[in-house]
Amino acid sequence: MxxxxxxxxxxxxxxxxxxxxxxxxxxxxxxxxxxxxxxxxxxxxxxxxxxxxxxxxxxxxxxxxxxxxxxxxxxxxxxxxxxxxxxxxxxxxxxxxxxxxxxxxxxxxxxxxxxxxxxxxxxxxxxxxxxxxxxxxxxxxxxxxxxxxxxxxxxxxxxxxxxxxxxxxxxxxxxxxxxxxxxxxxxxxxxxxxxxxxxxxxxxxxxxxxxxxxxxxxxxxxxxxxxxxxxxxxxxxxxxxxxxxxxxxxxxxxGGKNAVIVLDDADVDHAVNAACFGVFLNAGQICMSGDRILVHASLAEEFTAKFVAKVTALPSGDPTRPDTVVGPLVGTRAARRVAALVEDAVAKGAKVLAGGGAPDGAVHPATVLTRVPKDADLFHTESFGPLCVLETFTDDDAAVALANDTDNGLTCGILTENGTHGLAVARRVRTGIVHVNDQSVADEPQAPFGGVKAxxxxxxxxxxxxxxxxxxxxxxxxxxxxxxxx
Missing domain, CATH: 3.40.605.10 (Aldehyde Dehydrogenase; Chain A, domain 1)
Structure with missing residues (x-):
């Protein structure tokens, strides 16, 4: 009853x-x-x-x-x-x-x-x-x-x-x-x-x-x-x-359109684990979720292979099972919305690295895209689902430009083994919150929480x-x- x-x-x-x-x-x-x-x-x-x-x-x-x-x-x-x-x-x-x-x-x-x-x-x-x-x-x-x-x-x-x-x-x-x-x-x-x-x-x-x-x-x-x-x-x-x-x-x-930036001095294995957590926790339904993973070109091949392998292996489905990582979205309508973002991006030239395809009821596959063009809805829209876009950059200026290329400004993660380098990049990213050597999702009750811009x-x-x-x-x-x- x-x-x-x-x-x-x-x-x-x-x-x-x-x-x-x-x-x-x-x-x-x-x-x-x-x-x-x-x-x-x-x-x-x-x-x-x-x-x-x-x-x-x-x-x-x-x-x-x-x-x-x-x-x-x-x-x-x-x-x-x-x-x-x-x-x-x-x-x-x-x-x-x-x-x-x-x-x-x-x-x-x-x-x-x-x-x-x-x-x-x-x-x-x-x-x-x-x-x-x-x-x-x-x-x-x-x-x-x-x-x-x-x-x-x-x-x-x-x-x-x-x-x-x-x-x-x-x-x-x-x-x-x-x-x-x-x-x-x-x-x-x-x-x-x-x-x-x-x-x-x-x-x-x-x-x-x-x-x-x-x-x-x-x-x-x-x-x-x-x-x-x-x-x-x-x-x-x-x-x-x-x-x-x-x-x-x-x-x-x-809302957010948050970036996780993997700098050239990052530990790749740590970066993969951090990014996966930041994107797929609660099936990506967090305002702080990492919509965009920005990876330095020198690490892109290794990071992409390891990240895609980890994402593909994430258990999904029934939220009552103890091993489930990617549970259902809040409803079938939400899952169809995420699928529509993927379909639109692919139709306009994006490449699927992991996941994609039709949702099973409210469960959408954990999905990674790359080469998403600016005219795709996903480029500007918060995914709010188990979906991220992987992009590469060649230097700090390019990383900052990509991270700031959004109307939103909630949070950002910067992965690096050099705190001074990470802090220098963090000072240039226009968000209300930034985490150096961590991903984008964090919340502590004593800290000032909130965003800028939209x-x-x-x-x-x-x-x-x-x-x-x-x-x-x-x-x-x-x-x-x-x-x-x-």
């Missing part, structure tokens, strides 16, 4: 006002895994009502009390690995190692949020007037609208809410229709069990056809004071436009997350009476 879940509003599980529901379908089996409530605008307003009502007490709650809730939630989440593995396998086709990584990182995001609750917030300013104390104080904004995507559902579901809550805000989260439990309701379950007060976090699930209306209703509500969105660049532009129309700050973490703006992680979801207020205290001219 499918799992049945309601909306989570004001600390209670409640049905949608309309009584409508939406099926949550497994991408690998095609069977209905769960049925969730399908909210309408009235439910969004109910959720904001609850968040607004809870804001005052939550903002005033002692930081040590908030910290205790986050720490307990982290421990509870750590204990739910089996549940998370089951949910992610059924909702998004996630493999068990990927699910366990989601749990570990999400738990540490909660621990970092716990630390942030008692971190210093503000500065003492030099005042112009004698006898006056000036303060710059960080204060919570109010209700935050959060949007959580499906691809790393527990990580990104927790990241959607952790920093806003730690800063003293309340949150209404709209999880992805592809993972309403893993990136929304499960996160709420853990925080509720940890003692989060009613109304501080609210989850509004919806039918796929209602997504735009639900998002616009949430962002437009005048009681919502900021927006936190992680997702595709296309949808992020729409969310950003809605937020700007209502003069609300937004943190947007969007990969979004704003930063998650550590103090940067707190700053993103709080205001700086100037407060003065005159310790002696000022004199006035009249």
């Amino acid at each position: 499918p799992i049945t879940r309601e909306l989570f509003i004001g600390g209670k599980d409640v049905p949608a006002a309309s009584g409508r529901t939406e099926d949550d379908v497994s991408p690998f089996t095609g069977e209905v895994y769960a049925t969730v409530a399908a909210a309408g605008p009235q439910d969004v307003r109910r959720a904001v009502d609850a968040a607004e009502a809870a804001f005052g007490e939550w903002a005033e709650l002692a930081p040590f009390a908030r910290r205790a809730i986050f720490l307990k939630a982290a421990d509870l989440l750590d204990g739910r690995r089996d549940q998370v593995a089951e949910v992610m396998a059924h909702e998004v086709g996630g493999t068990r190692p990927w699910a366990c990584f989601n749990v570990a990182l999400a738990a540490n995001i909660l621990r970092e949020a716990a630390a942030a609750t008692t971190a210093p917030r503000g500065e003492v300013l030099s005042a112009q007037e004698a006898g006056t104390l000036g303060l710059a104080v960080r204060e919570p904004l109010g209700v935050v609208a959060a949007f959580a995507p499906w691809n790393a559902p527990v990580i990104l579901g927790v990241r959607a809410v952790a920093a806003p809550l730690a800063a003293g805000n309340t949150v209404v989260v709209k999880p992805s229709e592809d993972a309403p439990i893993a990136c929304g309701l499960l996160v709420a379950d853990v925080l509720r069990e940890a003692g989060l007060p009613d109304g501080v976090l609210n989850v509004v699930t919806n039918a796929r056809e209602d997504a735009a209306e639900i998002a616009e209703t949430l962002v437009a509500d005048p009681r919502v004071r900021a927006v936190n969105f992680t997702g595709s660049t296309g949808v992020g532009r729409i969310i950003g436009e809605h937020a700007a129309r209502h003069l609300k700050p937004a943190v947007l973490e969007l 990969s979004g703006y704003g930063r998650f992680g550590g103090r940067w997350g707190i700053e993103a979801f709080s205001n700086t207020r100037w407060v003065t205290l005159a310790t002696q009476r000022p004199r006035y001219p009249f």
